[in-house]
């Protein structure tokens with residue numbers, strides 16, 4: 210009987226390029242997240258964090274190993290099955306935001322609902338409510354290009370949350386935010402994680418948000434080096 214909340218990867222390899230230029234982004238990586246938790250992933254630039262998130266999201270296929278997300282083995286699903294699975298279950302805040310420049314702020318946030326067949330009016334209302342919550346009420350009709358980096362990041366966060374995903378993956382969600390906005394956004398993200406059928410994975414370099422984690426996984430050179438059950442134990446400039 211598959212566990213509908215399990216997030217588990219085992220022995221995952223992922224390389225880019227070929228021959229002399231081949232780079233191993235993940236090397237026999239193991240990772241596990243528990244239902245109802247917010248787990249953070251930290252580690253130096255280039256250690257494989259974004260690659261690991263992409264494997265969990267099914268946007269990159271592992272070269273080897275097992276990938277189980279919300280009780281489904283992703284290795285072996287077709288592209289069409291993966292897309293359907295992502296649309297139904299996954300929210301992703303990309304490191305580079307990935308907003309659609311030709312759509313308004315509101316329309317960007319509506320996309321995950323519209324692709325699931327939610328009626329336009331309801332999608333508009335839900336997007337509007339969430340944009341107000343992230344402090345962007347009044348900017349709904351702007352294009353992303355007219356917003357600051359921090360504002361664009363908040364649009365990306367609203368888009369990832371709008372369909373109430375069971376797996377929320379955030380790559381550096383506070384990198385462009387000031388301290389207060391970052392704390393507010395993390396409070397929303399943590400609130401979302403407090404449900405037994407939900408999991409939140411956050412990659413960050415931002416020591417100011419470590420306190421929102423239930424556990425912190427340290428990554429090094431393509432694999433998880435250790436997992437801290439007490440986030441206050443992590444070395445950070447504030448200690």
Ligand SMILES: Nc1ncnc2c1ncn2[C@@H]1O[C@H](COP(=O)(O)OP(=O)(O)OP(=O)(O)O)[C@@H](O)[C@H]1O
Nearest residue numbers: 225226232233234253254255256257258259260261
């Ligand atoms: N599409 C790609 N093509 C080639 N190499 C890649 C690609 N994506 C990642 N890599 C390489 O894989 C390694 C891991 O990259 P990854 O983006 O996962 O690191 P990261 O931990 O997210 O770093 P950062 O903190 O800078 O975002 C790096 O050496 C990177 O250069």
Ligand SMILES: [Mg+2]
Nearest residue numbers: 258259260304
């Ligand atoms: Mg990255």
